[in-house]
Amino acid sequence: MNGQQIELNEEGYMKNPAQWSKEWAHQIAGEYEITLTDKHFEVLNWLREKQAEGVALNIRKVGKSGIVDIKQFYALFPGGPLKVSSRIAGIPKPVSCV
């Protein structure tokens, strides 16, 4: 993108969150037929901040973020909201601890 080689894993998640850009976010969101709004970006930025702090993310934590509740999170990123939003946010796929 813009002459820059973006490294992805086999599932299409960005390997280096520092390569992320808004342009990238719009492009990936398009694959899911999502048009990004300011609210989307608030969530994406929060996810990126928490990921950088080393927080293990889950849907419940997003619901407690003060930005969206779980229902709104699903409405913004239909399907698997954490998987989809993480991909758009340029952070690794969240792992469930089993």
Add this chain to the structure above:
Amino acid sequence: MMANKLHKALNHKEWRITIVDRDEQHYYQPGFLFIPFGIYQPEDVVKPKANFLPKGVDFKIAEIDKINSSENEVTLTNGLTIPYDILVIATGTVPVPEETPGLKGKLWYKDIFDFYTYEGTTALAKKLKDWKGGKLVINLAETIIKCPVAPLEFAFLADAYFTEKGMRDKVEISYVTPLSGAFTKPKATAMLSKLLDEKGIKVIPDFYLEKVDEDRKVLVSYDELEVPFDLLVSVPVNKGDELIERSDMGDEDGLNFIPTDKETLKSKKFDNVFIIGDATNVPASKAGSVAHFEGEVLIENILSYIAGQPLEAKFDGHSNCFIETGFGKASLIDFNYTTEPLPGVYPWPVVGPMGLLKVTRANHYGKLMFKWVYWHMLLTGKKLPVSGHMSMAGKVTA
């Protein structure tokens, strides 16, 4: 387990061990799975805790009101305060059906049951005896749950139970999960999905439960998908003890699990507070085997802390789970923070005798034998003949 290990390791002239517990009875929780199917009876899984504690340990049956970590003291609800030099927290996790609207309502213990509690599993055993069949739905309300393979085992055992009763054709079994598949780790998911398919158990993935519509007997997800049920076996949201919330020690997701260093098992906030088992927020399974392997690391680190040395013992996330698959067979998985469950043999290379990611009779006997090991070795803090750290010996990586 920790009281036994510490009692053995510490100088009794210098140290006094107090254990505070609200319950006099100890439950063999892995046995809860077998009760609904009549494989174990309720009396098989309960013993008094006092039987497993060494002499010289002060055993207090009491409810804790609060941990005041900055004051190094624990306050009991009876007003008594216990000061400490070192605190080990092992408050575990409990299912909280109240977190989901409609779950613990008028259908609770009539058409909706849990099986992770003594009350739930014994009530479900009675229900299954005369149940005439219909839609049996097994649902996980959250991804972080105690013994993550138990709901799968429940599905397999239910398939075997209704087959043996000659009524499998009258029961439709669905496994409804917020995960993207039967399990999180790819190789184990592939093996388990195949098995579920062979047994005619339908998997409904990516279903994150918002509420139960009691009148229509339907599960409703946050994205408004619906799954109808006649009998719901629920794994409610799991939370750490309320005491952790009262003590303001929980993680930011509000689930009351304590922020813990995933290697040293020390609290992220307090140097003299250590956490073991389901009470931690470390990214390992909430399972008995994990608590056991953590115990080996924790005793070393507590002794290092006392000696003023750096905490050098590191927990690697080692988890080891038998998976009952019904008809007298079971599978086995062994993994840690970084290595997913792999095929092979366990615990010894070549001879096994147990098979990893395979369905065998030896694994089933291993699981049954584990009850004896649990009561006689684990609780009393004895070392098992298997490594605390995950070993690659016997595993096939290709």
